[in-house]
Amino acid sequence: MTDEPEPGLELTSSLVPLFVITNGRSLPPEHAYERTTLVSASQDASDAEARTLSPEARQVLELVTGGFLSVAEVAAHTHLPLGIVRILLAQLEERGLIAARKPIPRAEHVDRDVLNAVLDGLRARFGA
Amino acid sequence: MYLESGVSTAVKVLVVGHFGVGKTTCIRSISEIEPLSTEEEITEASVGFDDLSGTPDKTTTTVAMDFGRLTLSDEVVLYLFGTPGQERFKEMWEELSRGALGALVLVDPERLSDSFPVLDLVERFGLTYAIGVNRFEGTPDYPLDEVREALNLSADTPVVRCDVRDQQSAAQALITLVEHLLTLSD
Numbered sequence: 628m629t630d631e632p633e634p635g636l637e638l639t640s641s642l643v644p645l646f647v648i649t650n651g652r653s654l655p656p657e658h659a660y661e662r663t664t665l666v667s668a669s670q671d672a673s674d675a676e677a678r679t680l681s682p683e684a685r686q687v688l689e690l691v692t693g694g695f696l697s698v699a700e701v702a703a704h705t706h707l708p709l710g711i712v713r714i715l716l717a718q719l720e721e722r723g724l725i726a727a728r729k730p731i732p733r734a735e736h737v738d739r740d741v742l743n744a745v746l747d748g749l750r751a752r753f754g755a
Numbered sequence: 756m757y758l759e760s761g762v763s764t765a766v767k768v769l770v771v772g773h774f775g776v777g778k779t780t781c782i783r784s785i786s787e788i789e790p791l792s793t794e795e796e797i798t799e800a801s802v803g804f805d806d807l808s809g810t811p812d813k814t815t816t817t818v819a820m821d822f823g824r825l826t827l828s829d830e831v832v833l834y835l836f837g838t839p840g841q842e843r844f845k846e847m848w849e850e851l852s853r854g855a856l857g858a859l860v861l862v863d864p865e866r867l868s869d870s871f872p873v874l875d876l877v878e879r880f881g882l883t884y885a886i887g888v889n890r891f892e893g894t895p896d897y898p899l900d901e902v903r904e905a906l907n908l909s910a911d912t913p914v915v916r917c918d919v920r921d922q923q924s925a926a927q928a929l930i931t932l933v934e935h936l937l938t939l940s941d
Contacts, residue, residue: 661854662793662822663765663834665758694757697765697834699822703791704756708817710796730765730854739940741766741831742856746933748827753785753926 660713662699665728668692676722683707684715688724695728756788764831768932769851771838771877772861773869777889778837779821781861781919785926786823786835793820799843820847835929840873852880859932861887861919864897867905874906883939885913885932887925911935 660666668691677688686705690696696704702712719725770778782790796815821837838844838851838858852858858877862870877884888902899914908914913935917928 661850662836663767663854665762665765665832694760695762696757697824697832699793699834699836700791700824702793703822706794708795709793728763728765730767739937741764742933742937742940744764744828744831745766745833745856746930746937748825748831748833749926749930749933752825752827753923753930 660698660716660727661730662697662702662709663730664698665695666691666698666701666716666725667695669724669726671723676724680719681715683711684718687712687715688719691725758832759826759829761829762826762832765834766831767834767836767851767855768929769836769838769855769858769882770861771840771858771873771884773840773863773866773873776861776863776866776869777919778839778861781859781887781889781925781928782821782823782835782837784919784922784924785825785929787826788824790821790823790837792822794818795820795847797844797847818844840870840876842872842876845876848876848880852882855882857883857885857932857936859887859929860884861889861917862902862906863891864888864902865891865894867902870906883932883936885915885928885935887915887917887919887928887931890916890918 668688677685680688683705687701687707690701690704698712698716699709701716702709705712707715716725716727720727770781772778779790794817796817798813798815818839823835825833825835827833836851838848860870860873860877886902886906886908888897888899890896896916899916903912903914913931915928915931918924
């Protein structure tokens with residue numbers, strides 16, 4: 628018995644269960660689910676549809692049934708790797724089970740209104 | 756745990772710096788939630804790294820990335836992402852820097868040269884930044900213009916002293932960054 632892995636074997640063991648979780652789906656383009664994209668279960672998500680999901684997808688759906696969270700928070704609370712969460716969210720959105728609020732695309736100049744809201748919010752909160 | 760239902764605009768600021776400079780402490784001081792972390796995989800060339808995987812070219816490592824959250828109005832929420840400053844995280848930087856308002860760069864005045872790779876990444880990804888000179892127990896307050904000179908900063912880059920364990924102080928460093936961003940958006 629040797630510790631040397633087989634030469635030419637690309638997959639590591641951890642990839643196999645992840646592959647199963649996502650039904651073999653590949654990663655969507657990263658910008659589809661930025662870590663600051665906000666997600667929540669759709670109002671009209673049907674239980675029947677949810678029953679056909681993988682346990683991990685159902686776990687994600689149940690989490691966001693309570694309200695909006697960022698993609699990063701979904702990954703943190705479910706303890707699933709960020710990359711997997713992105714794929715699961717894409718599946719859920721495709722089936723109409725979640726709604727997503729995408730972050731504003733990067734503009735040439737950051738919106739002054741947003742910056743002012745951030746500054747006012749910080750000053751109000753920290754009294755500075 | 757959940758965001759207020761009216762919150763529709765999520766923005767982010769990166770809290771960056773070398774290992775041990777106080778990124779997570781800073782996020783903990785100002786976040787409204789207990790800092791959370793995401794698990795993510797980074798792929799790196801194994802040349803120059805300890806390679807136990809047996810794969811010849813690349814190795815995959817899982818890293819934990821800490822972040823925090825601040826709801827700033829009925830509509831706006833700010834996420835703070837702790838971002839390690841090593842070159843090997845550059846793929847992650849590419850994604851994290853996209854759409855970021857800017858970066859708060861934390862530096863240790865006694866280890867300024869450790870911040871060079873961090874500043875290199877911040878500039879490469881075109882992030883506007885402010886420098887927070889973190890105060891460490893038992894170290895003197897270095898004059899800020901010496902820090903500015905040692906880091907070779909441009910004249911308009913804000914440099915502030917802070918103690919990231921203190922909420923007010925950490926928040927003030929963040930406010931300095933946002934004020935700077937506003938000045939530039941004129």
